[in-house]
Amino acid sequence: MDELNFPPPLRLALAGLGTVGVGVLELIEVNRGIIEARAGRRLEVVAVSAREAGRDRGIDISGHAFEADMTRLAQREDVDVVIEAVGGVDGPALALARAALSAGKGFITANKAMIAHHGLELAELAAISGAPLTFEAAVAGGIPVIKGLREGAAANAIERVTGILNGTCNFILSTMEATGTDFAEALAEAQAKGYAEADPAFDIDGVDAAHKLAILAAIAFGARVDFPAVGTSGIREVRAADIAQARQLGFVIRLVGVADCSVGELLQRVRPCLVPLTHPLAHVTGATNAVVAEGNFAGRLLFQGAGAGAGPTASAIVADLIDIARGQAGPPFSLPVHALQPMAPADPGNRIGRDYIRFTVADRTGVLAEITAAMRDAGVSIESLIQHGRAAEDGGEVLVAMVTHEGPERCVARALELLDGSPNLTAAPLVLPILRD
Amino acid sequence: MDELNFPPPLRLALAGLGTVGVGVLELIEVNRGIIEARAGRRLEVVAVSAREAGRDRGIDISGHAFEADMTRLAQREDVDVVIEAVGGVDGPALALARAALSAGKGFITANKAMIAHHGLELAELAAISGAPLTFEAAVAGGIPVIKGLREGAAANAIERVTGILNGTCNFILSTMEATGTDFAEALAEAQAKGYAEADPAFDIDGVDAAHKLAILAAIAFGARVDFPAVGTSGIREVRAADIAQARQLGFVIRLVGVADCSVGELLQRVRPCLVPLTHPLAHVTGATNAVVAEGNFAGRLLFQGAGAGAGPTASAIVADLIDIARGQAGPPFSLPVHALQPMAPADPGNRIGRDYIRFTVADRTGVLAEITAAMRDAGVSIESLIQHGRAAEDGGEVLVAMVTHEGPERCVARALELLDGSPNLTAAPLVLPILRD
Numbered sequence: 084m085d086e087l088n089f090p091p092p093l094r095l096a097l098a099g100l101g102t103v104g105v106g107v108l109e110l111i112e113v114n115r116g117i118i119e120a121r122a123g124r125r126l127e128v129v130a131v132s133a134r135e136a137g138r139d140r141g142i143d144i145s146g147h148a149f150e151a152d153m154t155r156l157a158q159r160e161d162v163d164v165v166i167e168a169v170g171g172v173d174g175p176a177l178a179l180a181r182a183a184l185s186a187g188k189g190f191i192t193a194n195k196a197m198i199a200h201h202g203l204e205l206a207e208l209a210a211i212s213g214a215p216l217t218f219e220a221a222v223a224g225g226i227p228v229i230k231g232l233r234e235g236a237a238a239n240a241i242e243r244v245t246g247i248l249n250g251t252c253n254f255i256l257s258t259m260e261a262t263g264t265d266f267a268e269a270l271a272e273a274q275a276k277g278y279a280e281a282d283p284a285f286d287i288d289g290v291d292a293a294h295k296l297a298i299l300a301a302i303a304f305g306a307r308v309d310f311p312a313v314g315t316s317g318i319r320e321v322r323a324a325d326i327a328q329a330r331q332l333g334f335v336i337r338l339v340g341v342a343d344c345s346v347g348e349l350l351q352r353v354r355p356c357l358v359p360l361t362h363p364l365a366h367v368t369g370a371t372n373a374v375v376a377e378g379n380f381a382g383r384l385l386f387q388g389a390g391a392g393a394g395p396t397a398s399a400i401v402a403d404l405i406d407i408a409r410g411q412a413g414p415p416f417s418l419p420v421h422a423l424q425p426m427a428p429a430d431p432g433n434r435i436g437r438d439y440i441r442f443t444v445a446d447r448t449g450v451l452a453e454i455t456a457a458m459r460d461a462g463v464s465i466e467s468l469i470q471h472g473r474a475a476e477d478g479g480e481v482l483v484a485m486v487t488h489e490g491p492e493r494c495v496a497r498a499l500e501l502l503d504g505s506p507n508l509t510a511a512p513l514v515l516p517i518l519r520d
Numbered sequence: 521m522d523e524l525n526f527p528p529p530l531r532l533a534l535a536g537l538g539t540v541g542v543g544v545l546e547l548i549e550v551n552r553g554i555i556e557a558r559a560g561r562r563l564e565v566v567a568v569s570a571r572e573a574g575r576d577r578g579i580d581i582s583g584h585a586f587e588a589d590m591t592r593l594a595q596r597e598d599v600d601v602v603i604e605a606v607g608g609v610d611g612p613a614l615a616l617a618r619a620a621l622s623a624g625k626g627f628i629t630a631n632k633a634m635i636a637h638h639g640l641e642l643a644e645l646a647a648i649s650g651a652p653l654t655f656e657a658a659v660a661g662g663i664p665v666i667k668g669l670r671e672g673a674a675a676n677a678i679e680r681v682t683g684i685l686n687g688t689c690n691f692i693l694s695t696m697e698a699t700g701t702d703f704a705e706a707l708a709e710a711q712a713k714g715y716a717e718a719d720p721a722f723d724i725d726g727v728d729a730a731h732k733l734a735i736l737a738a739i740a741f742g743a744r745v746d747f748p749a750v751g752t753s754g755i756r757e758v759r760a761a762d763i764a765q766a767r768q769l770g771f772v773i774r775l776v777g778v779a780d781c782s783v784g785e786l787l788q789r790v791r792p793c794l795v796p797l798t799h800p801l802a803h804v805t806g807a808t809n810a811v812v813a814e815g816n817f818a819g820r821l822l823f824q825g826a827g828a829g830a831g832p833t834a835s836a837i838v839a840d841l842i843d844i845a846r847g848q849a850g851p852p853f854s855l856p857v858h859a860l861q862p863m864a865p866a867d868p869g870n871r872i873g874r875d876y877i878r879f880t881v882a883d884r885t886g887v888l889a890e891i892t893a894a895m896r897d898a899g900v901s902i903e904s905l906i907q908h909g910r911a912a913e914d915g916g917e918v919l920v921a922m923v924t925h926e927g928p929e930r931c932v933a934r935a936l937e938l939l940d941g942s943p944n945l946t947a948a949p950l951v952l953p954i955l956r957d
Contacts, residue, residue, distance in 0.1 A: 110817050114677055120742070120855055121674045219672075225818035227672020234671075234848075235656075235664020237558045238838035240551055305557065363824060366803040373822075380547050381662035381835035385810075387800060387822035398818035401675035411671075411848040418557055 092125035096156035099168035100133035106393030122408035157182035164189035172196040184208040193220035199294035199310040206420040215412035217403035222295045223372040225395025226388040233417040239378025241303040242345040248295040250370030250390040251286035252338040254278045257368040288317035289353040296340035312428040313351040348429035357517040432493030437517040442483045443510040450507045461498035464488040529562035533593035536605035537570035543830030559845035594619035601626035609633040621645040630657035636731035636747040643857040652849035654840035659732045660809040662832025663825040670854040676815025678740040679782040685732040687807030687827040688723035689775040691715045694805040725754035726790040733777035749865040750788040785866035794954040869930030874954040879920045880947040887944045898935035901925040
């Protein structure tokens with residue numbers, strides 16, 4: 084590099100020295116030569132902040148100033164870019180983001196919850212001060228999918244984004260598939276292997292995936308982020324029997340986020356779905372993440388990789404840093420924030436598609452007649468119906484699964500309303516949408 | 521958009537009005553609103569060039585100036601960026617590229633052959649004049665893999681890039697796999713469906729994939745493009761029996777480009793390989809392309825999509841255009857051209873791995889003894905050996921396939937040398953490397 088013409092170093096502050104924060108410091112040290120060559124600038128970590136200054140993290144932080152109050156990182160005159168690796172929807176992370184962007188400092192975050200809830204406000208602050216705001220690491224870990232949508236597919240009208248956005252759920256579902264175990268057992272294995280938290284609700288109820296989906300939808304469609312409109316259900320109700328049944332029909336079950344604006348309104352949902360074996364998401368196993376974007380010229384683009392972990396998350400954070408160093412960070416949601424459109428939430432009842440429906444019923448005469456009559460009365464056309472044998476340990480409980488022909492989802496909901504309260508049903512039915520091939 | 525502060529339009533010239541060139545014009549018309557919003561500038565197609573001015577292309581070009589001599593596009597003062605959709609290693613495309621870059625005009629191309637052969641020279645011209653040079657469409661069609669490597673994975677040392685880079689070959693191999701047909705039949709089907717040219721040599725002998733691999737390797741490793749160093753063999757020798765045999769062993773056969781710099785030297789090869797069913801490339805069927813990059817922090821990243829066609833290619837070209845409009849096109853090969861390293865080509869004999877070897881032998885006593893003795897003498901350890909039954913129509917020809925234990929590839933080559941000239945072998949053996957899981 085030409086030392087004489089080299090621009091001044093980019094001066095960084097890092098908030099949070101947990102797994103991700105330490106990963107960022109390690110990445111910068113290990114790959115410094117590559118990173119600085121690509122950034123065209125030297126990088127200097129000026130200051131860090133964490134709850135405890137002295138804790139052993141296996142990394143030497145004595146060369147950086149330490150701020151006990153992380154908001155002070157944004158006030159330092161010797162800092163150009165603040166990296167937030169703290170987490171949390173509100174609180175210190177949000178205060179730091181506001182302070183940094185208001186002070187005209189670049190801000191990089193892996194915090195999907197904060198961006199899903201406050202991304203528009205922060206993008207407005209960034210637009211006012213002209214500071215770059217980036218969050219590649221907030222969606223799908225190390226996979227450069229935000230860049231892929233915002234820049235790689237920038238020439239396309241994107242109609243639909245479909246993704247496996249939570250590694251914990253994908254690990255559990257693919258473990259259930261591979262071993263035939265039920266949900267509780269697979270969850271315990273995920274916890275033992277560190278893929279699931281002690282309190283796994285945030286992951287297995289789909290909230291984490293919903294945060295990411297809301298961010299992807301905004302970028303793909305040039306829409307205002309609308310996290311509250313994401314319909315979310317998790318994977319607790321999926322049984323080993325559902326997975327086995329789906330497999331026989333040529334599908335796997337995955338927790339899938341779907342954002343679709345093909346009818347002019349915005350449908351955003353995170354739900355366990357049946358994925359045809361011919362679909363690119365069907366072969367995504369373990370804690371992997373994957374996103375499929377459908378562009379009107381590019382066709383179907385798949386981005387796949389590690390969705391979490393210190394290394395992949397740090398990789399995405401430092402990729403943002405390189406973009407900022409080169410002055411190449413565009414508007415955070417692909418369009419200037421004032422150009423983002425508010426999109427009306429779509430009524431999921433209008434979705435035209437096929438569904439898998441599984442009933443848990445009492446083992447007595449007339450059950451099938453009642454179910455099929457309700458389907459008929461609600462206008463649901465049944466493509467195939469499978470009655471499982473009675474499982475001895477289920478105490479007289481029988482599973483009945485069916486696949487519908489393509490039709491409006493509201494008809495399925497109506498059929499379930501007709502059956503609501505029936506003494507023949509021993510539990511709430513499970514409806515899983517079937518992804519299009 | 522704020523009309524008062526809007527920058528002047530970006531003025532384009534387009535050379536070539538074949539499928540790709542017309543696709544670019546169509547894309548710009550259909551998605552103009554989206555493209556200009558993301559580019560932050562209006563786009564104006566000022567001039568076009570093609571062999572015949574008057575031919576009906578299903579698109580109105582009367583609003584653009586027509587230049588019979590395409591090099592004149594680069595001389596027009598009212599042009600900022602030239603898009604080349606003509607093709608050819610040398611000749612008019614190269615003359616146009618040189619003229620445009622020397623004149624300080626941005627240059628966008630889908631021409632993989634030209635970039636593989638002359639990319640360094642063009643990058644030097646671009647560096648001198650400060651003009652952007654981009655070629656996302658040259659590799660893997662509409663998949664933003666150049667951006668993914670150059671920017672998305674920019675924080676990583678990448679050790680290996682593995683890709684399915686030719687849709688024709690992948691269509692043929694996956695057709696053979698799905699239907700059990702032999703190569704000639706699958707090629708005929710590919711030709712009938714428009715996936716293969718009347719003269720398919722360029723695709724099926726691996727040259728097209730080799731061009732793309734050389735470009736990817738340069739970007740991934742920050743190396744000087746070295747197309748002559750790519751070892752290339754195509755798919756003509758792959759038989760239905762090989763595919764069936766591989767399947768039984770848990771593999772599919774794909775034409776795979778591998779670029780590996782893990783030992784400090786650069787191995788670049790395009791060869792049919794056995795891909796384990798657990799590898800992300802194993803589920804890539806039809807004319808699809810896919811690239812796996814392995815970063816030291818991001819882990820394995822997969823980029824997959826349509827590798828050819830007017831829509832996907834135009835999508836990549838216009839993505840480049842948007843980058844240029846925003847002033848965000850970085851150095852073409854990820855580093856400034858003077859910083860690209862010459863890397864010594866690796867001796868493929870040093871590769872440590874497993875191989876599939878298929879012999880075509882005479883149906884007589886002692887054949888297996890001769891083959892296995894040669895393996896032993898060359899230090900090749902055999903993991904499994906399968907002797908096929910004699911196919912009646914093959915006139916006494918028998919196929920013997922084996923999978924080796926992990927070892928240096930030079931030992932396999934030595935074993936084949938020992939067997940060279942043996943009257944027991946009725947054709948040259950076929951060696952297919954096995955990809956690591």
